[in-house]
Amino acid sequence: MSKLGNIPVQAKSEKKRTNPLARVFDELIQFCQSRSMFMLHYCTGCGAIELPPAMTSRFDMERLGIQPMVTPRQADILLVTGYVSVKTLKRVILTYEQMQSPKYVIGICSCTVNGGMYWQSYATAKVLNEYLPVDVYIAGCMPRPEAVIMGLRRLMSNIENGKGNAWKDYYERYDYYLGNQQHLFGDDWQTPVDVIGEAKFYDLEGEETYGEHTRTLEQHQEPLEAAVMRVKL
């Protein structure tokens, strides 16, 4: 039972850099990151129809610096709009893992919050942040564009004052997320993205990164190493 509202995602490893110049530099970067976000709205459900009005002339998201982007590689925010069926959740997780951090997830519509209208359905995932670390939820059975923009502004303010690092939680508590995913998709669940390798590469591992779920993952998946360019005569 994860507690909503005050989402316990404050990453432990957050430490402010001491000398003032570095801190000013970090503030500046966080300000720029908050002011320029590339949005990948994954139209999983009915909530997606609210985003075009948010982008076009009446509500104009671009003044906030938010641009729609097509591929997860270029995107910063993943907007999961509407109910997430189990089949789609697989693709959402893959897209999330393909995104480059710092990345943020916004769950739009109450179906991502707590099951919403489809709470009875056998096929939909009820609580999104069991599978992905979610930054901001926007409840409403299709929230109006104003609500969406308010959610985005909330995210921008979070980033600005340094609280927008839910993505680290995915690496630090990867075992918890993997467990939930395996619970839903079965034990041989794997994605081509090597999350553990990334955690090692950017040393984002926390205590709970490894657990019994990651061990079951190791049995099935032999991680895909990049083909290193070598000269073997």
Add this chain to the structure above:
Amino acid sequence: MASFNSISELLAQLLFMPMLAFLLGLVMVLMYRKIAARLQRRIGPPFFQPVYDIVKLYSKDTQISHGLIHDIGIVVAVGGYVAAVILLPVPGMDGIADKGGIITLSYFLMIPSLGMALGVGQCANPNGSIGISRALTAMLAYDIPFIIVVFGVALHYQSTSLVGMIDYQQAHQWGIFEMPLLAAAGLFALQGMMGKHPFEIYVAPAEIATGPMVEMSGKFMGGLFVMQSFQFYVASVLYTSLFLGGGANWFEFLLKIFFVVEIPMSISFLFPRYRTEDMVRIMWKWPVMLALIGIAFVI
């Protein structure tokens, strides 16, 4: 136009010209997005938005690369434009414009696209490959009218070095009055060269997931944004030095290049995206005809 006479001045120019190009490029990108917004009755991004985007992209914590050639591709893309910019004379600074003429410059503009093509090739993503094949076809399309225009201009000014051309235009009238048809064809080619909306098939977001940029994350995407700003700058400065007589002083120069850039930008939002073969057909029909008639007058 004092070309560099001492090494120290050259070094200063080497540093200053790309910096200037980058800044002006950013402002042009902003202008592009502002015009887009205004046409759609939107407010449009804040002033420093391009800066925010680039800083955010460069400050990404994680980014993926598909191999050394992928990295080199981006390096060549940005580096190619930095080198091309140095060949472009700017009031007060000529860089090495007289060492290589306009033919060298038109070849320098091909290096970044080929470099990026190699980089995207290694991403092993068919969206990227399709995008590149369309980008090269587009290059084939707009380069022919552009080269005809270059030929006409070089023939008219009897020299291929840009510095010589600017001096000629300062002395006589501007190029646009003496060669109106060539100027029009040049504008057409400029539209293609910008790689913006009517001729933007290779970055079609819906069909091929932004084509070459499909696997570009973090600093790779940042590199492409920098390249885009250089693209705007080079296209506009080249057009001004060919037809609008380059800049005698800074204010006049800035006025001209922003005016030159503004025309294709505003045109670009009135047209849907052309298919590849339609683009080639159009580019080989109208601008080429205009340019050839223009040349007939010049000879």
Add this chain to the structure above:
Amino acid sequence: MDNLILVVILPLLAAFLMPAMARTSEVLARVTGLMVLFISIIIITSVWGSVDEQAVSYAIGGFRPPMGIVFYIDQLSLLFALLIPVMILLFWPWNKVTHIREYSLMMLLTASASGLVLSGDLFNIYVFYELLAVASYGLVVAQGRAGKKGEGAALAASLRYLILGAVGSVMMLIGIAIIYTQAGTLNLAHLALLAPEKLNNMAGLSAFALILIGVGVKAELFPVNTWVPEVYGAVSTRLSALMAGLLSKLAVIVIIRVLVLLFPQPEALQLMTILGMLGVISGELVAWRSRDMIRMLSFSSIGQLGLVFVAFSIPGDMGLMAGFAVALHHLLVKPALFMLASGWTGPLESLKGAAKQSPYIAALFVLLVMSLLGVPPLPGFWAKLLIVVNLASQAAPVYQFALAFVLIATVIEAAYLYRVVMILYHPNQGQQASVREKHKAFELVIASGAAVILIAVALQVQSMETKLSSMARQTGDRQHYINTVFSKLDLADIYHQNKVQQTDFRSNNQLQGSK
């Protein structure tokens, strides 16, 4: 000089005595044939030194020239007189258990051939020509190959050859008759003396045409060479090599003699060019289509002979020289190719990959083909060069056409000859590769001998060129012919008989000889 007559008489005698001798002792009959050939070779070689710049004429039976039979020996006739026994010796039907009849026919062939070359009298030439024709008909029938077409084909071929030959000799006879009515004499030298005013008209031209067509049958001239493919196809390759190599050249020599001495006017030359051109083109074209090695070689020989005619039709000594070069080169290469072809019978496709089996033969074939086509270092090239250069320097348009035809023919020739070479060097074996019968050692010896001569000639081209030019100059010089045959005093009384106006012969000959 007087024992030269033996060269003609002895084989004639042997030809008729052989059947009689055969009854007493088989072996003796066989040996006499070879003995006669050796003797004639010795005789000719002994005479060889005496004839160089100055030709020799020899009246038989002591009659003064215009009357009796005259033998005219100059470098050309002597060369061919030597070639005849040598070639016949080479292509003597050795190993087959041949009937004695064939030996006698071969003897008849030698006799008539050497007589044809040496004699200086028109009618005499006709007689020997008839003898030659009869001998060749007999041989064609006798040596019919037991190929898949069997005996029947040889008979049919020889029948068609006989008809054509007979028609040809009739036309030649009519031609000679016309000449006799015009000029009143048949001695070549005398005719040469009277030719400028007597034979210069339409009748003379038609006489030449008739003789040309008549002798042309043997020389594979264009309209009358339809017998060539059947005969060469049906007959043993040795005989076809002999006929293609030697007999056709003899016929050409006769035409040249007649042409140079009797009909110097340009229309005759142009007639010969046209027929030659048609021969070249049709020969090469059909060879391009033919699918069988022997048939291809026979058509290519038609083509080459056409080329010889074109070469000889060039006015002046240069033309004669080019003609001799091509004729001798063809005489050398064609028999060798026929020898190679004897091993490779059947359709060309069956030869796939033959080079792997017999690399030496294939290499030989390639060398001969390259010389035939005219690849630079080999003599074929110099011969072709002579023709092309001389044709180009002629003004008359017919020669330009001839040049174009010759060049196009060479391209077609290259196409089909090299298609054969590619089949030979095909990587994977053809079906009947194993069943192909071996080449006879004897044929290989002849072919490689020809190749050696070819390379020898290629190495010292200059000396060959000087010999050829002297021979051409001699044959081309009409006045020289007349002077050798008639001594000074005979000339005087001939004037009186025919009250010939005293045109200045010298100027006439100068013009003609100087080109």
Add this chain to the structure above:
Amino acid sequence: MSVLDEVFILCALGALVLFVFHRIRGIEKLAVVFYAALLYLLIKMSGLGYGGEVIYSSFSLNILGETLQWRFDAVSWFFAIITVASGLFSAVFMSGKWGESYREKTSNAAYGTLQIALLLNVNSMLILLASGDLLSLFIGWELVSWASFMMMALNPDKQARQAAIKYIVYAMAGAMAFLAAMAYVYGITGSLQYAELAQASAALSNGQIILLSLLFFTGFAIKMGLIPFHLWQAVAYAETPAPGAVFLGAISARMGLYAIIVVLIQLIGLGHLQQIHIPFTFWNLQTVLAWVGALTTIIPTYIALKQNDARHLLAWHGVGQGGYMLLGLMTLNSLGSAGGLLHVFNYATYQAALFMTIGAVIYRTGTANFDKLGGLVTQMPLTFMVMVFSIIGLAGLPPMNGFVSKWMVYRSLLLDGEPLLFVAAVIGTLGTILSVYKLVHNTFLGQLRVEHQNVREAPLSLLIPMLVLAAIMFVTGMMPGLVLDWVASAQLAMGLVPVTYNLGGIVLASGGLDMIWITLILFYGLGVGAIIFYLLGGRAKRVHQYDNYAGGHFLTSRVRYHYSHNFYAGLMHLIGGWYRGSFKKLEQAIVSLVSLLSQLSENMYRSAQPAMMVIIVVVLSLWSISGGIN
């Protein structure tokens, strides 16, 4: 005993030795030593490259009243250096591991014959280059066409054999045209020496000049594969074994260019060509030839765009670049002819390197078909680097030497004021850039196939010649002056005004070229790009090729996620209609005409009855008798 005689003796010796020992294993070492010695001798003659006087050989032959003698001047020395160098490179390429694999595939004898064929090619080309008069030029010409025929006929593949036969017929037709032209020259001037033709050419009438130059030009155009005769070259060169293709691609077609230089430019002279005006067009013969060159740059390049096999693509480019050289030579100013000559050198370097890379790819993967390749960059990085260097050269982009010669030709077209020619050349270059990227992308970039996962880099013996060539390309690109002295002295030998140049490039009042500065600036730019990329951004993690955006689809090796077939679909959609192969139809028309004629004459032979003869006889005799009587 001049140096030229030593060269000839060495050639003869080498041929003899190779022929005798062609079956034993150590032959390739022998061949490499032979070529190295030959190159040394040529370097001894390098005085020619810097304005030295002509070197005569003592061997001479007089036939038919002509004296044939052989000599080397600057132009022939320039071509000879390239020929022997490419011979050396292909011999080194052939001697290493490639040789062993070829031996296993075919046999010792086949390998030996390939070596002999290469040697014969080099020898015959040297003889051709050393020719002193028209007759020796023709002899050399025939030898070259036979030698390259031998090289092409070695390939067991069926398509290659047809190409070889097609080649030999074309070559024979070319030789016959050359022979006819030579015969006319003899007819007009009475001798075949260059000097007489040069003097006589002044007095030639227009008709004669047209006839002579057209005949000579067809002969040489066939060898160079210019527009009307370009069908045979690509297939023939592509199908020869790799080192053969390296040699043929690099230099063999340029013999035609040498002959054009000798005859059309030195003897007949461009001035004469200009006098002849084609009626009711403002063209003269010189523009016609320039247009043949321009068309040859365009049409084969766009045929190359459609090829689906790397070797064919390259071979078609060989034809295309040949047109480029002719275009350069046909411009009226010294810059253009210098560009054309320099392009011969540049083109030889990167075409040889490209064929070697393709040879290496075939050596490792067994195929050059684009549909079976992809993603080899991680397995064969060095080969990839060499290919990138050479495609930059082939496309004519700045750092490499290809750019210099292309710039010179463009600049000369600009000086002449020829807009349409300029545009045609540019269309050719753009076509090259497109097809060159297709070559690199389909072989080295994109998804790596499962079966190529443990392909190794090309062996050292293949790599060394490639890397040396790449180095040459870069150095001569950076400092074109090195080669320009040879080109200038060659221009002098041709009787043209040499181009004004310095180490960096061309000095021209109205906008010259200084490659040293341009290369430095380019590297400065790349340096800045690298700094921006590596210092500003964070670390990038290398990911596997299946960790790729595929619209949410999970990529595995079962589904091949790669685009390489019909690479320029958009462009092909537009210009697809133009590939009707009209030239092929022309060729087939000629062949069917010939077979029709032969059928006609064959019927004539079969059906001619003796009866018809009799009728002729009767008619003839009646006519003659009637004529005779009156």
Add this chain to the structure above:
Amino acid sequence: MNCDEINVWLDTLLEEINEIKVTRKSDRRVRVDVDASSLPALLELLKGKASYVHLSAISCVDWPDDEEFELVYHCWSYEAKSLLSAHTRIPRNSSEEFARYVSVYDIYKPAGFFERDIYEMFGIYFESSPFMEKFILTEWNGPPPMRKDFDAEAYVNETFNWAEYNPDWLQEITEEGGGIAIRPEDVRL
């Protein structure tokens, strides 16, 4: 042949098939009840003779208490402009894993898709239908979910867990004694 003639002709035709019950709701709606074995023949007849060329849907109704599935084949005729729904009952045999019935794919091609749907949702295996494999519920390996005896809510409670939604504004109201009033019948957890 206009609509009513066809309808008259159709009624006389249907009478001939034994134990068939035809009720014509309107001139454009017919309901036919037929037993399972003769349904394919009926469809053949309808398609061949009676211009009912379009099978718009096959729907399935689960009658757990009489242990039967009811399959309804909706056929539409363009000429007669009328919809005929052929009802039939097949045994549920819930003991085995799948109920069984014959496929009509060979008569109407679209049937393949409907049969696959029913196969996934209701667990009826149609013999000789080419598409008898999972298409929509690839991730699902539980019982056929549309069957009435499948309790979705129980499954959901068992597999998923809920997020307890207790935001701070709600906490203040509860402290003052308020809270969310839920109607008794809506109380689930």
